[in-house]
Amino acid sequence: MNWMNKMERKFGRYAIHNLTVVLLVCYVVGFIVSFTIPELLYYFTLEPGLILRGQVWRLISWIIVPPSGNIIAIIFILLLYSSLGRTLESVWGAFRYNIYIFSGFLFTIIGAFISYFISGGLIGFGGSFSTYYINMSIFLACASIMPNMELLLYGILPVKFKWLAYLNAAMLAVNFFQGGLITKIAIGASLLNFVIFFLNNKNMQPYKPKQVARRKKFKQEMQRPVNHYEGGAKHKCAVCGRTELDNPNLEFRYCSKCNGNYEYCQDHLFTHEHVK
Structure with a gap:
């Protein structure tokens, strides 16, 4: 990814560090809104038809809509993706992690507008385009570069990332083939960042944990007085x-x-x- 290296050298200083924390704070805000003023969430969803009518804040506000309304699920998401996001950012660096997340947002917005025009201007499917599949792309990214890393399922059962990734991929495939056109577009658009970043896995070889550890050790040796x-x-x-x-x-x-x-x-x- 030579183009990515060039972009990082030029714009890397503008990267948002601890981006995962920012996203999780948005979830907390959205969760509070869903419990206090649930009808207000309707004005935050990604509805292309309403955006074209002037409600441009929906281009950003849909990010705060939590992927689940269950408090247990929200706590699990906060704990899990806080760890996964920090891991990806430490391995890739803040700039590449920013590109990965923001490209997921961009593709999701594009997918929503494609669905709007294909459906003939249908309004009301905004809930199908959320951060759920973007969160899934974070998990799949971690599983791709750290397949043998173990996750304590329910805090008890150790399971390797690769097996959970296979399970999630199977569930995504079922949802994709059983869902309607809008569901297919939502899944495909939200996971397009994962496909682009890992279509050619050798390009990400320098960012795998072993390679990162080797570079870190080498820098320490070079900095030895x-x-x-x-x-x-x-x-x-x-x-x-x-x-x-x-x-x-x-x-x-x-x-x-x-x-x-x-x-x-x-x-x-x-x-x-x-x-x-």
């Missing part, structure tokens, strides 16, 4: 004490068999006693 000896020398043999200032032609290496950072000149690299 350089030894400075008397006279400003950077290398010193642990056996004879000579430095590059004594002989510019001397070569120095660290010994991988010694416990610690011991450096030796070319004359003692293979003849010294290993430090245990």
